[in-house]
Amino acid sequence: MTSDPEREVMGLVLTTNAELVSGVLRGADAGRGGSVMAAIAATRSLDLIVDDILHTLVRQARSEGHTWAQVGEVLQVTRQAAFQRFGAGVVGGAPEEGLTAPIAGAPEKALVVLEDWLNERWDAVRGEFDERMKDQAPAELLASARVQASQLGGEFVELGAPAVAVQIGYTVVNVPIAFAKGDATGRVVFNADGLIAGFFILPSESA
Numbered sequence: 001m002t003s004d005p006e007r008e009v010m011g012l013v014l015t016t017n018a019e020l021v022s023g024v025l026r027g028a029d030a031g032r033g034g035s036v037m038a039a040i041a042a043t044r045s046l047d048l049i050v051d052d053i054l055h056t057l058v059r060q061a062r063s064e065g066h067t068w069a070q071v072g073e074v075l076q077v078t079r080q081a082a083f084q085r086f087g088a089g090v091v092g093g094a095p096e097e098g099l100t101a102p103i104a105g106a107p108e109k110a111l112v113v114l115e116d117w118l119n120e121r122w123d124a125v126r127g128e129f130d131e132r133m134k135d136q137a138p139a140e141l142l143a144s145a146r147v148q149a150s151q152l153g154g155e156f157v158e159l160g161a162p163a164v165a166v167q168i169g170y171t172v173v174n175v176p177i178a179f180a181k182g183d184a185t186g187r188v189v190f191n192a193d194g195l196i197a198g199f200f201i202l203p204s205e206s207a
Contacts, residue, residue, distance in 0.1 A: 010049060010052060010053055010056065012198075012200050013045060013049055013136055013137075013200075014046070014049060014053065016042075016145075016200070017042035017043070017045050017046050017141070018042075018046065020038060020039055020042045020141075020144060021039045021042050021043055021046070023039075024036055024038075024039035025039070035144070037140055038140045038141060038143070038144040040140075041138045041140035041141050042141055042144075044138070045135070045136045045137065045138070045141065049136055052132075054086075055086060058071055058082075058086040059086075067079075068082050068083045071086070101166060102164045102165075102166055102171040103171045103190050103192070103194050104194075106162075106164055106171045106173050106188075106190055107162035107164055107173055109128070109173075109188070109190070109194070110162055110173035110175055110186070110188040110190075111159060111162060111175060113125055113128055113188055113196065113199065114159060114175055114177070114186045114188070115159070117142060117146060117186075117199075118146070118156055118177075120143065120146060122139035122142050122143060123139070125142060125199070126138075126139060126142070128195060128196045129195065129196045129199070130191055130193075130195040130196060130197050132197065133195075133196055133197060133198070133199065137199065145200075145201055149179070149184065149201055149203070150179075152179075152181070152182070152203055153177075153179025153180065153181050153182050153183075153184060153203065154179050154180035154181035154182075155179065155180040156177070156178075156179055156180075157178040157179060157180060158178050159175055159176070159177055159178075159186075160175060160176030160177070160178065161175075161176070162174065162175045163175075169191075169192065170189050170190065170191060170197060170198075171189070171190040172187065172188075172189050172190075172198075173187070173188045173189075173190070174186070174187050175187075175188070177201070182203070184201055184202060184203045185201070185202040186200075186201055186202075187199070187200055187201075187202060
């Protein structure tokens with residue numbers, strides 16, 4: 001299936017938040033920067049993203065040929081109820097093409113946002129988020145990710161040269177991040193308005 005930055009964002013938000021909450025519930029977060037307050041923020045983010053994930057999965061099911069009756073059966077609702085909730089734009093609704101070229105200044109904007117994150121300026125980072133990201137990535141979650149990055153990678157060394165691509169109407173900027181113990185990649189995804197629709201840190205296998 002074609003890579004979709006929005007789907008990737010949802011998957012990473014789901015995985016990251018679920019792991020954080022699970023670690024706190026199991027008491028396994030000691031020494032890893034987890035906290036009950038970060039877990040509360042992560043749980044709120046999970047609650048906000050579940051409906052988006054469900055809509056996305058239903059669209060995928062329909063594109064793979066599953067009927068509304070089958071979708072309704074899984075959700076324990078009628079075929080009509082499933083169609084009324086999820087049907088808008090699913091059948092025959094091709095995704096908007098959106099951007100065909102990167103937004104202006106995307107590499108520079110991504111570097112600024114990553115520098116703000118590295119220096120714990122959470123309000124500055126979130127100031128560039130779109131509404132969905134503001135709901136899904138509170139300051140507590142950004143802070144927790146920063147602590148975990150330090151514990152895994154050690155002291156920050158430098159940012160590398162940004163690599164820019166356009167995927168499904170989004171501008172995707174990948175920036176290498178060198179830490180003392182290993183490297184990571186900062187990924188910033190911009191929508192057509194230049195707001196951040198995705199922000200996450202992907203550690204390398206060595207880190």
